[in-house]
Amino acid sequence: MDNISTILISSISTASVLGLIAFIFRSWIIERLKASIKYEYDLKKLDIENQKEIRTKSEVVADLLAEWVRQCEHLDYHQLNKLSFQAYLWLPKELAEDLSDSLAHQKGSKDVRTLLKDIRTHLHGKDDGLASNCVIVFDEPECHLNHMPLYRNEGSSKRNIIRG
DSSP, X not given: OHHHXXXXXXXXXXXXXXXXXXXXXXXXXXXXXXXXXXXXXXXXXXXXXXXXXHHHHHHHHHHHHHHHTSOGGGOOHHHHHHHHHHHHHHSOHHHHHHXXXXXXTOTTOOOHHHHHHHHHHHHHXXXXXXXXXXXXXXXXXXXXXXXXXXXXXXXXXXXXXXXX
């Protein structure tokens, strides 16, 4: 009888230890899965926030340049200053200087489409191969004397004429 009780106690303790190990292992796997899912969720959330920030910064530059190429008598200088100041707060030095040169009508400054392409490349972190001549700029024919050129000579296309 002593043998049976030893075998029974041994079996029960082995089953208890194995059950405890299985419970701990199950809990560990569940926690690892939760952590993995949370990590993936956090990455996606960070990517979405980054895309929102890129869109916000892009809107500032687009609004600034769109306002700036308007007909002269309709320019809103308060809005231009506001947008210009916002852009200078986050643009890196080289792009801020390029934008400043263009807005100040410096000789050899970049045109609107090249500026947009360079800023797009900066915001996306890489050049995706989209050419600057793919940017469509609708002209307001009355003004733009001594204004920033919208296009550089990129061929004989009427669309690519330097104005100003």
